[in-house]
Amino acid sequence: MKRKHGTIAASNQNRSSPVLLKARSLMDVYSRATGACICINDHNSMPIPEIADEINSEKNVCHFCIKYRGHAEEKNGRGICANPCGKMHCNAVKEAHRFGGSYIYTCELGFMFWTSPIYFDKQFAGALIGSGFLGTDIGETCARMHNICGGALSEAELKLMFGRFKQAEPRKIKAMAELMLICAKTLSVRSEGCHAAMRRRAEQQAELSAKIGDMKDQYHPGSPRPEYPLDKERQLLEALRRGDIESGRQILNEILAALFSANSDQFKHIQYRAMELAVLLNRIDGPGFLAKTVLEANNRYIKSIQEANDIEDLTDILYQIVDNIAGQVNSFQGIHHASALKKAERFIMENFARKISLEEIAKASGFSAPYFSTIFKDEMGENLSSYLNRLRVERSAFMLTDTDLSLGKIAWACGFEDQSWFSKIFKLYAGMSPGKYRNQGGKPVSKNPPIGFSANYRKVIEKTQGR
Secondary structure (H helix, E strand, O other): OEEOOOEEEEOOOOOOOOHHHHHHHHHHHHHHHHHEEEEEOOOOOOEOOHHHHHOOOOOOHHHHHHHOOOHHOEEEOOOOOEEOOOOHHHHHHHHHHHHHOEEEEOOOOOEEEEEEEEOOOOOOEEEEEEEEEEOOOOOOOHHHHHHHOOOOOOOOHHHHOOOEEEEEEEHHHHHHHHHHHHHHHHOOOOOOOOOHHHHHHHHHHHHHHHHHHHHHHHHOOOOOOOOOOOHHHHHHHHHHOOOHHHHHHHHHHHHHHHHHHHHOHHHHHHHHHHHHHHHHHHOOOOOOOOHHHHHHHHHHHHHOOOOOOOOHHHHHHHHEEEEHHHHHHHHHHHHHHHHHHHHHHHHHHHHOOOOOOOHHHHHOOOHHHHHHHHHHHHHHOOOOHHHHHHHHHHHHHHHHHOOOOOHHHHHHOOOOOOOHHHHHHHHHEEEEEEHHHHOOOOOOOOOOOOOOOOOOHHHHHHHHHHO
16 A cells, blocks of 8 residues: 555556456445455555545554654655555465465554455456454554654554554454455456365465475485486376375375476476376276267366466366366266165165175175175175174064064074074164063164165265264
């Protein structure tokens, strides 16, 4: 912010962009609802001219510093005085833009500020800045201002001046910052997901910087630079074939850390390596990967890498490739497993009254016995034998209360080898013997339904149980 002849000058005399004018309208409502003072900056971090009257008034907490700390102001040849906190606000806006979210900060006097970026066509268009609340005791603020203005105002005058500003708890400021971010996302035109993308990229760079830091600790200055880790490429492909996104990201970070450390000043070389890696990753084979789709994706990613402007762009593109491939693997596996488990379910329901083996059930599903056992445990949260026992106990519990059949006949009808084994397993699940269960009139044996399972089985059960 700048002032001329005691007022803050507008960033330009032209009318602001429609998105910023819309921001002014929305922020008027926000200001009335929260009691905050609002500043709207353009993409050059200058206040829009339409709010000049408000930011020149004493509602703007920066007004006091600009007006009374004359000894700290730097004048250029035209006699224009700089806002002493201008750099602080610019840096805060940059941080908010970098993280794609809200940024809360405190000035020297103890006033709280919060800011959120606005985007237009996915480009930074400006920022919203809120203020008007003290984060410290008013006495501390007055003492600091008394020192800053060189005694130009008495403490009594300062208390009267700052008495209009309320003290706010951090949680209230945080809530107002979150509300402002919602407004900023609403105002951003043709920029859906832009805030999330900026946050994602910031998190990626933080993780990558940590990996590079670890690598620098391993290699002393002057020692040979680490070679490109070809073995990590193999590990990355294996992780993606499993659909393991988390491991894939970690391995990708290790590859990029080595690449960037060894070629920090050779962006073109890094770009070529990124293209090679993209081609390699998109050649991953497996069910569900159609040649035409893979070729289209490969061409799209290569084009994006060629158009990348910096390391952040390259990192984000490679992360997207890893996430998309692993997601595609997971999606296909989920469908495949659900279909196979449905076949197994049908076989079990038709044959549970007799002794059935893992091999028989796996064959019905179309998978090998070891692989079926693994996916069954993953999807169901229990092993096959436990599931069969629970199913048989549930069915026998129904027969105990709704039929007059003997315990031996019920054991045989539900697939138990003999009555003794039936009594043992029943008591394990029901907490009592079959005879006692029948005499007491029965009660639910398990919270889980006796039949029905699929790829999302556990989610369904948790939802029905209100977990």
